[in-house]
């Protein structure tokens with residue numbers, strides 16, 4: 001799909017929104033204004049934005065505990081997300097879900113997920129639905145390197161390849177699972193290699209480069225839409241913050257984080273590339289920065305002013321009724 005000026009602006013806006021959203025959350029939690037256990041996606045923006053730039057209303061995404069970036073990239077509104085994070089009635093899940101359960105069926109977002117690996121079968125199910133109903137849609141699972149050790153990953157890939165489902169499995173290899181380096185627990189050099197066990201197509205992308213992710217995800221999604229089956233796409237990336245907000249990061253070499261931030265920041269790289277190529281200019285990008293900041297401030301103000309759910313609603317929307 002051609003990367004038009006509008007598509008580039010949209011991609012940058014989403015990446016900037018993810019970065020600012022996560023930084024705002026960190027500020028709010030550390031100031032004691034927001035409660036909950038939050039995992040920030042900053043640093044990994046190019047993965048969500050590069051994949052979701054190919055998706056539309058037919059497509060479904062399943063996310064992880066580090067899910068805010070996937071939601072924003074799939075078009076979920078930040079006002080509803082922020083209200084959810086503040087536990088307010090106006091939140092996407094009426095304030096009862098919080099960070100790890102944000103979902104928005106109207107936007108094809110099946111949900112963040114506190115269970116590592118659990119989004120993978122959900123996206124597989126969405127792909128099966130798309131195949132049966134012939135919607136032309138795809139099911140996309142985002143998950144971490146750690147999740148690729150879970151049984152659900154292997155079972156889903158086996159089934160998806162066997163049935164040639166229109167699925168895309170995006171492993172965000174950020175080098176760490178909680179406080180453990182990936183190489184301590186994953187015996188293959190590249191997680192993409194695991195696709196061979198299932199005779200599945202695979203690719204490796206530089207997850208800090210929007211353009212590389214965009215290209216490789218595009219090939220995989222086109223293949224899925226043509227009915228030629230799923231792909232495992234490994235994106236090599238890095239989380240700029242700790243595993244969760246409040247993590248002291250004592251286990252991670254400072255130097256490592258500094259190198260990734262200074263040399264591979266996906267927003268800096270995007271800007272350099274589009275400006276050097278004359279595709280967008282600095283004014284375009286600064287205008288979007290301003291719009292993002294204003295939208296985010298408005299989302300925080302509205303969320304803080306919104307009511308909490310009424311205690312009498314404690315059992316509504318919690319259980320599935322027939």
Ligand SMILES: Cc1ncc(C[n+]2csc(CCOP(=O)(O)OP(=O)(O)O)c2C)c(N)n1
Nearest residue numbers: 066114115116144145146147174176177178
């Ligand atoms: C089934 C399950 N096991 C363990 C955990 C605890 N846990 C939460 S996040 C996490 C690490 C996940 O690592 P990875 O999949 O690489 O994702 P990342 O945090 O790096 O984005 C673990 C072990 C959990 N939430 N669910």
